[in-house]
Amino acid sequence: MAKRRLSEDGVEARAETGDIEENDFTQFEENENGSREVDSEEEDDDDEDEEDEDEQVVDAAKTHTGRPTKKQKKQLSAQDIQVARETAELFKSNIFKLQIDELIKEVRIKDAHVAKIEKVLHRLHDLIAKVPTVENLTLQQAEHQFNSKKVVIPFPDPKPTKLNYTFSYLPPEEVSLVGSFGLKTGIYQSQGSSIDVALTMPKELFQAKDYLNYRALYKRAFYLAHLAEHLVPLTKKNNLPVKISYHYLNDDVLCPVLRIESIKTENPDDLSFHKTKFTINLIVAFPFGVFDSKKLLPDKNSIRVQSDADELPPTPFYNSSIISMSAYGYYLKYLYTNKKSTEAFKDACKMGRLWLQQRGFGSSINKGGFGHFEFAILMSALLSGGGLSGNKTLLHGFSSYQLFKGLIKYLATMDLNSGYLSFSSLIGENISAKYKPEGFDVPTIYDKNSKLNILWKMTQSSYRELQFQANETLNLLNDVVKDRFDAILLQKSDFDQMRFDMVLNLSVPDELYDSFGPLEKISFVTYESYLKNKLYKILKNALGERATLIHIRNEKSSNIYPIHKRKPTNINNNYIIGIQLNADECDKLVTKGPNNDEQELGAKFRSFWGSRASLRRFKDGTIQHCVVWTSQGNEPIVLSIMKYALDLHLHPDISQHVISESARIANKLPTPLLPSASNQVTTSLASFTNLRSAFENFNKILTNLDLPLGLKSLLPASAALRFSSLLQPVPFATSNPDFWNELILQFETSTRWPDEISALEKTKTAFLLKISEILNSETTYKSFITKDSTVTFNEDITLLNVLTPEGYGFRLRVLTERDEVLYLRAVANADKQKALVQDVYLKFNRTYLGAVKHTRTVSQLAHHFQYYSATVRLFKLWLDSQLLLYHFSDELVELIALKPFVDPAPYSVPHSVENGLLQILHFLANWNWKENSLILDLVKSNIASDEEPNLKLSDRLSIQSYRIIEQNFDKIRKSDPSGIKSQYFIGSKDDPSGILWSNELTLPIATRLTALSRAAIQLVKTEGLSDKNLDLLFTPALKDYDFVIKVKSANITASSGILPANTFKNLITPLTSFPDDITTQYDLIQAYVAELNDKFGNVIIFSTRKFTGLSDDSTNVITGIFVPTALSKKKFGVNLGIDSKPVEESSTEVVINREGLFNQITLLGGELVQSIKIRK
Amino acid sequence: MVLATEIKGYNVLPVSLPKAQTTHYIYFKKHETRSTDNQKNSSGRSIFLCNLPIGTTTSTLKKFFQEVAIGATIETFVASLLNDCPEDVWINLTKLTSDLEFNPDLQSARNTNDEAARLPKNCGVVTFVDKSAFQLAYTAIRKLSAARTVSSWPFSTYDSKYFLNHYKSQILDAEALSDAVSQALVDFDRAEQESRDNLQQQTQLVDEDGFTLVVGSHRKTKAGIMGKQKLAATVELDKANTKLKKKEKEDFYRFQLRQRKKDEMNELLQKFKLDQEKVRLMREKKRFRPY
Structure with missing residues (x-):
């Protein structure tokens, strides 16, 4: 109790003492041991506090109750009984708050690591000061400065050939710690994180016009190379063993930086920091305001090329890159001011960072261009406004949870693509941020002061994705019934196959590079961005309403390369396209266009669809342009459309290079023996x-x-x-x-x-x-x-x-x-x-x-x-192929399969079979059923109805009924903590008891399902879904069983209503009548297994495929596992019920007669049994 | 290999199954019943057999005894109901749902059924026509047991036809079923009538305090009444309690208000503590690892 409150007070204490610690963030050389001391002081404070608290606890129960959290304190001190009564709601945010505290503690960077890294930074700072100056070199001189085998100047494309200006290196104007480490909003990351150090180039190196035609960038590149060349020997000499390489900061090819990585050495004098998993980015920055920012507005052109066009296109990417290179320190100061004025800013930033990370977002271009920096800037902007009239969205007094939720809500509800947010980063002047409904059709948060679009690295596609994620999270945050902390912050949800309904791999042929002309070059800078943009436009137009999200990403963009290279050599031409489908639209056979009388739109439509466009008269009398698709075998219509459009607009036979591995999974579903089966869609x-x-x-x-x-x-x-x-x-x-x-x-x-x-x-x-x-x-x-x-x-x-x-x-x-x-x-x-x-x-x-x-x-x-039916059928097929379906009631399987549909968080409702199946398997693989119940709210929409006034009328689970189900689970687990009697608890409104359908399950079977789904997910995640893996997924692991019986019966595939594989449909006559004796068509193997179970079910757990008809050659297997307790020696008694034999020289004990058992089992099977294989 | 020939008073009889190298072991013993209620006392004429091979029926045993002890004629063989059921005990739902006494005509059939239900899995009781037949059979198999001679067991053969017949047997013949059903219902009605008559007799009786039992027209058994009374008592009590509660005013005195506020706060605190506990547990389970 006291400890809990403590952390609250601790926050205040830290905030007070923090001033000393954090003021000197720009000049870390002064900060020697300062922060360490402060930290330890803090701890002392905490201890004292604790003692004080303990006394108070004894004092009075009332204050005692009032203390726990900020929220409660306020409410109770106001004696606001009415609010206090809404305990349910409070309860949730209470536990949410506690969980946030825990999480923030968990992701804190270790103090020891901070101390170590500070030491490293100091040493590095000293070394940078030792780098000699060099002045006024021509291009040739500059290039000859370096041994080209060791260091090469990382000039951006196009490489300069003849220049009329010179290169110099003068000591940096300022060396400062920027980024989240400087702001102290960094968190511990398992894959390591980087610390950004900005070296500002002196003003005198630049002329006002240097922003044009890469000039500043060339100068910067030389500066960087010079720095690299001298740092290599300097670090070696000064016991700082590091590896230095070039690195494109945030995938921006215009902005190479030095990446410093620690090397592990034996020498104890060496200052090695590889254990902290930190890397240091030495960023060379321009002084703030050295170029006229008005000329670098997103609609201006700054790269002059020869062209026939009257006007050169704007170069927003280049411009923004230049501005952002001059604004590292500037934005750090802006964020710092906001952090000071808002107590919970830091924690909210950490939450935001985690949230983005779990969803695969980051500042770099390939990760969507929205990372913690953008998050923090947006939060700061919203603290000074954000509404249409500049009204404040967030308040300084908000808790971290409120800040986070407010920001998520803003992202979810305000469209920053069609409109934009305009704010000013000028410190001291209170200019309120305003949302402007008329924007530029690019994601925009515009800083009036620096003229930078904060979202310059985002694309429409990545913005839609962000908005979608924010929306999903907002729904989760609004859920008052269930604790959603897990899905919001703890679970990683960046696995493509589950994030998207359809995942395509596209390898782009080299010829396509020719279309990347000089004008495209200056507006997109890289071929990748150009191509991504083009792909997005084509697909967006082709799919229209059928897709809700289109995600395009370069498979592996290498942004780290050695310092003896000008740029990375291996270019990856593979793109990953993820599509999230709209289930209502995606299977429609007709793409409708404009009406016949709309000439202009019609022409546009025709030119996009080419020869496939046609005019059709519809039932309601309208004549419309449209494209009619036919479903081709097992290929989803969406895939056919995409292939057609890409062929037409990107490259004539690019559809050969489109591979969709996962779409094949649906073909596993058996084809019914029906005349209409061949052109049936999955849904x-x-x-x-x-x-x-x-x-x-x-x-x-x-x-x-x-x-x-x-x-x-x-x-x-x-x-x-x-x-x-x-x-x-x-x-x-x-x-x-x-x-x-x-x-x-x-x-x-x-x-x-x-x-x-x-x-x-x-x-x-x-x-x-x-x-x-x-x-x-x-x-x-x-x-x-x-x-x-x-x-x-x-x-x-x-x-x-x-x-x-x-x-x-x-x-x-x-x-x-x-x-x-x-x-x-x-x-x-x-x-x-x-x-x-x-x-x-x-x-x-x-x-x-x-x-x-x-x-x-x-x-x-x-x-x-729409996709539930097909998904649950495929899931059943998978279970049957693993010999498990036999043990599960249909209802239990269906409930498990419903989970991703009614409660998909942190993913979203699957709109394809493969996504559905993977989500089910993923859930099963991670479901710790010993500790957690599965409570399903079996209603159609999963949108939290918290603003609906008729809450009572909705058929969602109420918090009371949810609590009751939870209590049922607790009761069961109290008496059976390790799940020996009841394993899966699946509660719903139909069954609050939670065990109606899972009661007959046994521990080995429940465990096996978990193990198998884990193996399946592992396979898919590491090796993908190739045909081979897909087959593997549907092959049972027979070696795990004590014995395996191969059985064969008469062929019942056709009479099960399945079109046999590898046959021509016209050779199989469809069924038209019942046989005279219906029992002759039953599966005898099932009767055999039933008989085995009746007779030996107390000793052996039998498994088999329930659907013999699904196998090609009408064979099946029956496997058995001995119940472990049955195998030991036993005192004889008539109640044993086990086929036993006497133990040698013992007059009371018997042991199971295994051979005798197998004998009886084989005899019982008669001619059905082909072979029996017993594990030794 | 020296295996015991006797375990806990049971003799061990090794038998071999067709097409098998290994031996199956049957345990047997003289069957003794507490011969109190059983008119057709079978005691002294029966053998209790344990761990019988699957599918053992009267004909199997007849064949077997023909082989090992000619002349030992079998009267009946009762196999456990559990032989074809994975459960450990048999439950008679009729007994649990009703206390009607059934017609004595059916009693004997029910008795064997009862016995079958009591027998553990894979056990059976074989009864011979008379003492001498029993003696003959018993000594014969004891001899086999003592000599550890493996005799062959007439195992019933199984094949796909067996399973087909199994399916077929599930389909019931409409006429036979109809007869059986009407017979069973007649029996049931009779049993019910008898029970009702018994009950009516009790209403005539005056006990020592001068009370008689009152029976409603729908009442069928005595136990039914007792159950009802128990229920009625609790229902009445509940009603009285709710009535009392309704009258009570909860916000009349100041102390009530204060108490309520205090309670609410305590509840809040308690919940908070529960939350903390929950989070603590989560932390212990390392739940807060985002990676």
């Missing part, structure tokens, strides 16, 4: 809808039957009826394990149901017999009655099986209002066997009540999330 639910309408028809017929007791309802309860069965329902496909669709039949309320379970079931049977009789005699439906053993120990249950004329099968179960009462009575009466009877009740609840609710919920969601 099509047509076959399911047919089944659904067959059900509606049957329902109508049944309701009209003349029965002694009227029907109340007939409700669907099967996987196929909720669009999620592995195989699509195909008429007459009786070998499909999901052929029979369960329906729950309820009669009108009656008091006359018998008050005993067996008689009750008998009465139900009587009703079913009656229905069956009528159906068989009066309708085209065929029906018969079967036994059912779903509910153990209740052997009197019967089901009515109905074969419909459409070719589907329904299985009717009768539910009465008495059932539950009786089962519950059995639970109450069972004293010793309570647990067992409870399981019986659970089974009843599952099959009769839970399945109906589940079917209702899932079928609604499957309609809303």
